[in-house]
Amino acid sequence: MAEKTLDCLGEACPVPLVKTQKAMESMAVGDVLIVNIDHSCAMKNIPDWARSVGHVVEIEEVAEGEWNIIIQKMK
């Protein structure tokens, strides 16, 4: 089970999502992707997308205004 971190700090709304979608493509089922974000909008649309695809998503606030979105690829 591989784990990958994607640094999206300082990137505005659609960019973290597109990067996440690209990163997920290259990963195997069961792998975990951790996305670092600080744009509040990405906190909504990345989990929205990942859940709609069927992955497992968790959000953690690691610092004030900084979050980690942890996605496990399920299919």
Add this chain to the structure above:
Amino acid sequence: MSDTTITIKRSTPKETPEQRARKRLIQFIASGVVLVLYILLAAFVQTKNPQGAFILLIGLGFGYILQRSRFCFTASMRDPVLTGSTSLTKAVIIALAISSVGYMALQMKATGLSLEKLGTDALKSVTQLPGHVRDAGVHTVLGGFLFGIGAVIAGGCASGTFMRMGEGFVQQWIVFIFFIIGSVIGMAVLPAIKSVPFLYQATPVYLPKLLGGWIPAIIFQFGMLFILYIIADIYGKKKSGEL
């Protein structure tokens, strides 16, 4: 499959509880200072405009709701394409329906129930009505398209940019500077665009006037919004695999 039990690793927090408590204290003090400044600003605006403080208060409430609800006009048009999620699209359609009710009430008061006041000296053009009845045409479509590209790249439309400036996202402050520059350029080239008949049609579309009365206009307005809502709902469900 044995590994369906979800074992998502928890990442370690970047801040110690002490650092976090310190930041909370700074936030608390800063919000107190901003509140005092806001009240002073309201008191000042009130001397210039009798409704000034009230408008500021509405703005504060609007910003609060925008931030808490993650409501975003840009995302409402972008997310259906990008993620297939139409929850914000539906939210915007509902918001349009609610604001339509308010504007209809204000406009009915101005035009009269059978549009008898329209065209009189007091109300020569529909563009004088509350609710931004404006010229519609090729320029509307072109402008909307350009604005949409800009908003998606910049990460927010006007209200979204303001909201994220407040959240402390630095990129949005840069966006704001160019937002002003763009608006100034827009105002400067507007007369030139207005002089080209292909680009600018000076024809305000006002549904009650076009359809000959308030009843058909109301049916058309809410009917269209309802159809759009149904389309957004079906599209969203299809994309998420519920249908």
